[in-house]
Amino acid sequence: PTDGATSMIRAIPTRDVHRITSGQVVLDLQTAVKELIENALDASATNIAIHFRDYGADSFEVVDNGTGIDPSNYTSVALKHYTSKLSSFSDLALVRTFGFRGEALSSLCALAKVTIHTATSEQAPMGTILHFARSGKVESDTGRAARQRGTTITIEGLFKTLPVRRKEFEKNLKREYTKAQNLLQAYALVTKGVRWTTTNTPAGGRKTPQFSVNSSSADNYLTANVSALFGAKVAPTLMPLNLELTFSVARSRGRLLQSAAGSEDGDGDGSTAQREETSTVKVVGLISKPVYGSGRTSSDRQFFYINGRPWEAGRVSRAFNEVYKSFNSNHFPFVIADFRLPTDSYDVNVSPDKRTIFLHEESRLIEKVKEALEELFAPSRATFLVNGAS
Ligand code: ADP
Ligand code: MG
Secondary structure, rough: EEEEEEEEOOOOOOOHHHHHHHHHHHHOOHHHHHHHOOOOOOOOOOOEEEEHHHHHOOEEEEEEEOOOHHHHHOOOOOOOOOOOOOOOOHHHHHOOOOOOOOHHHHHHHOOOOOEEEOOOOOOOHHHHEEEOOOOOEOOOOOEEEEEOOOOEEEOOOOOOOOOOHHHHHOOOOHHHHHHHHHHHHHHHHHOOOOEEEEEHHHHHHHHEEEEEEOOOOOOOOOHHHHHHHHOOOOOOOOOOEEEEEEEEEEEOOOHHHHHHHHOOOOOOOOOOOOEEEEEEEEEEEEEEEOOOOOOOOOOOOOEEEEEEEEOOOOHHHHHHHHHHHHOOOOOOEEEEEEEEHHHEEEEEEOOOOOOOOEOOOHHHHHHHHHHHHHHHHHHHHHHHHHHHHO
């Protein structure tokens, strides 16, 4: 009411709660696709295919050859906060899987028509087809159909339960689709031993391959992935990135752990426990040799990760460009850089879509990155000088 009268406080009907909270995990096509492929990776898939129909507006589908879903989990798989990946709150600091909140499938059910076709090794070659209601409950028309071990998740009519959002999505379809493809590329680049294929079937058209990467598990998998995605000419312009950054940090135990495990500093005021520790961060990947550069804008062809998760690196990526510029003023470097961090030095929990990853010691990390890059490129500076003098 606008007259200032106090409205009665009521519980939001369950159905609407699903619609409200779903907005947090699945923001757009890109995050929807991301959740599905992370589930496939968490299920140890080595073959992941993503099929779009009408750029995702009609449907999209992720097919994996992972573990499959056990029949005992069918009823809970898409219920909110049901996950097979975390058994207690204190596990949070040790999370190695991409997922752990048990929110993605429940959110998707609230936003679209979700169908799962799955088989574990016991069931294969016969799988089960599950249809889900908006609430995440399995509908009664469960069927059986042939399937090798693995899981296919199909999402039809994304955002159709939210008409305004759906309209936005349709209006920006091509841009949304490009963002989703870019994210898929970022995963395909960095994963070892996974075969990725993506296709799109435009309305009234035929199925068109988008990209495919057949990553080996050999040591040079990164180079092979680059060649598969960007052509054979790129790899020779790159050099390995293999930095080891050691610095002393005041490590906080983190609020989440604190509340789960109780205060560890003994003063009982619930403040965050701090202690000085030496931390080692490895940065593994590929970067343009100073004489080359990718000749493109900075955001293009620069891929940053934290422990294999695509990461919008912000200040850290600017540090890379800054150092590179002092060796090659004409180009931005091609970069693949996976920061291997101890799991308690970053926080994947700050943003619901897990895209923003919070680093506790970002400024110190940046200093170390700059020093290490200077050192890596220093020999090229010497070469330039020698060449210039002769
Ligand atoms: P989370 O990944 O955080 O656990 P999700 O809603 O993404 O939550 O998935 C819920 C559960 O469904 C997972 O914990 C997992 O047990 C199961 N699951 C989802 N996708 C797959 C898949 N592709 N293969 C096997 N299991 C899956
Ligand atoms: Mg998940």
